[in-house]
Amino acid sequence: MARIVILGAGIGGVPMAYEMKETVGKLHEVIVISDSPTFHFVPSNPWVPPGWRKPEDLKIELAPVMKKKGIEFIQKAATKVDPVNNQVQLADGSAVPYDYLIIATGPRLAFDEVPGLGPDGYTSSVCHVDHAAVAAQDWDKFMENPGPIVVGAVQGASCYGPAYEYLMILETECRNRKIRDKVPMTFVTAEPYIGHLGLGGVGDTKGLLESALRDKSIKWITNAKVDKIEPGKMYVTEVDDEGKEKKKHELPFMHSMMLPAFTGVDAVRNCGVEGLVNPRGFVLVDEHQRNKTFKNIYSVGVCIAIPPMEATPVPVGVPKTGYMIESMVTATAHNIADELAGREPSATATWNALCLADFGDSGVAFLAMPQIPPRNVTWSAEGKWVHLAKIGFEKYFMRKIRKGISEPYYEKAMLKLMGIVRLKGE
Numbered sequence: 567m568a569r570i571v572i573l574g575a576g577i578g579g580v581p582m583a584y585e586m587k588e589t590v591g592k593l594h595e596v597i598v599i600s601d602s603p604t605f606h607f608v609p610s611n612p613w614v615p616p617g618w619r620k621p622e623d624l625k626i627e628l629a630p631v632m633k634k635k636g637i638e639f640i641q642k643a644a645t646k647v648d649p650v651n652n653q654v655q656l657a658d659g660s661a662v663p664y665d666y667l668i669i670a671t672g673p674r675l676a677f678d679e680v681p682g683l684g685p686d687g688y689t690s691s692v693c694h695v696d697h698a699a700v701a702a703q704d705w706d707k708f709m710e711n712p713g714p715i716v717v718g719a720v721q722g723a724s725c726y727g728p729a730y731e732y733l734m735i736l737e738t739e740c741r742n743r744k745i746r747d748k749v750p751m752t753f754v755t756a757e758p759y760i761g762h763l764g765l766g767g768v769g770d771t772k773g774l775l776e777s778a779l780r781d782k783s784i785k786w787i788t789n790a791k792v793d794k795i796e797p798g799k800m801y802v803t804e805v806d807d808e809g810k811e812k813k814k815h816e817l818p819f820m821h822s823m824m825l826p827a828f829t830g831v832d833a834v835r836n837c838g839v840e841g842l843v844n845p846r847g848f849v850l851v852d853e854h855q856r857n858k859t860f861k862n863i864y865s866v867g868v869c870i871a872i873p874p875m876e877a878t879p880v881p882v883g884v885p886k887t888g889y890m891i892e893s894m895v896t897a898t899a900h901n902i903a904d905e906l907a908g909r910e911p912s913a914t915a916t917w918n919a920l921c922l923a924d925f926g927d928s929g930v931a932f933l934a935m936p937q938i939p940p941r942n943v944t945w946s947a948e949g950k951w952v953h954l955a956k957i958g959f960e961k962y963f964m965r966k967i968r969k970g971i972s973e974p975y976y977e978k979a980m981l982k983l984m985g986i987v988r989l990k991g992e
Contacts, residue, residue, distance in 0.1 A: 570666045570667075571597045571664035571666070572597065575598055575628055576671075578894070579670035581975065582670050583596055583632070585899045587636060588899075590903060603627060604626055604628060610624050611694070615732075621696070624695050631969075642657055645657050645832075648837065649667075649837065649839055673868045673869060701823060714752070717732055717822065718733075718755045720826060724827070724883025724885050725868075726755065729753070730930075735924065752787065754817070755788055758807070765885065768919065771930065789878075790803070800815075800822065805879045831847070834869065835847025842857060844871045866894035866895050888975075888976045892974055893918065896913070918937060919936075929952025931948070
């Protein structure tokens with residue numbers, strides 16, 4: 567009987583556990599290690615600060631669900647992955663041995679790379695549900711004394727959709743509260759142009775998002791490097807297409823949310839061995855999601871290493887979207903099953919991007935197949951239906967996680983919600 571350990575219990579780790587257990591059944595152990603007792607539905611975090619969702623709405627207790635699925639759940643923090651001895655060391659001094667390890671930790675949020683960034687500094691965050699809860703408190707204070715808002719993503723960030731969403735959700739909330747005229751808004755991003763998204767744009771995301779910002783009277787700064795943040799003020803250097811300084815900006819704000827760059831988590835990036843991670847601490851994997859040096863280690867989700875899609879004046883990372891992560895999960899489950907049966911891994915992830923960006927009362931959707939160009943399918947659209955579709959998907963996804971159901975959530979639900987199943991020839 568093999569011990570298959572999954573490190574992490576987020577959008578990648580929980581579906582990974584469900585699908586892995588469904589694939590190997592009772593013949594092998596599936597163990598999940600997480601420092602949190604709950605699963606968090608991260609895509610809905612931008613709805614928390616204005617009060618459209620409560621943090622508890624986005625959490626699911628994992629131990630009961632895992633028990634029903636026959637999965638062992640260890641709720642402890644991991645301190646170090648030890649590939650040489652095939653074990654994961656935990657904060658209480660114990661260790662969990664494994665035959666196969668699947669790293670699905672998500673990222674470390676590198677707030678420390680910009681002075682004053684993050685919940686411990688002077689900006690809010692929606693990267694974690696607990697951060698979003700703190701941002702809600704900041705938003706309540708903002709409501710008492712409205713003023714300028716600055717939202718965006720700093721240099722090195724690789725996740726841009728939530729920044730656009732948060733900006734537009736706050737804009738909608740300000741209009742609903744009849745205070746929009748008191749709230750100048752600026753979007754600050756490392757992207758070379760609006761709608762780049764770390765993907766070189768998808769369809770007409772540049773035109774759609776620029777138009778949306780103009781319609782809402784929102785200013786923007788692209789090719790932006792955030793130098794530092796002080797109470798109520800952000801210092802930004804805008805560069806030209808060659809990376810040379812173009813203009814310095816001092817942006818006042820009463821409320822700000824800036825997405826950070828990511829690194830690998832400490833337990834992985836500080837493991838002290840060669841060949842597992844890149845210099846940023848992201849796990850190195852081949853086309854089968856398997857590490858080339860330690861071949862009993864697989865990885866899925868935001869914690870894997872993907873090189874930037876193209877050179878940009880300010881560093882811009884490539885996002886790992888839900889649909890893409892889902893395909894990594896399925897490939898990994900099949901490949902470990904192949905190894906257990908004495909076969910070589912053969913499954914590969916499709917790495918498609920399918921996203922719903924909610925704008926409060928409207929939204930933008932885009933599909934890129936594959937995520938990194940050249941692409942077989944490129945599509946984008948806008949409308950109120952995107953807002954409704956994202957609400958529907960949240961309910962669907964959370965219901966399936968609560969029930970411990972393993973299925974292609976994004977591929978099945980999102981394609982149907984968007985009415986574009988025909989694009990896959992189904």
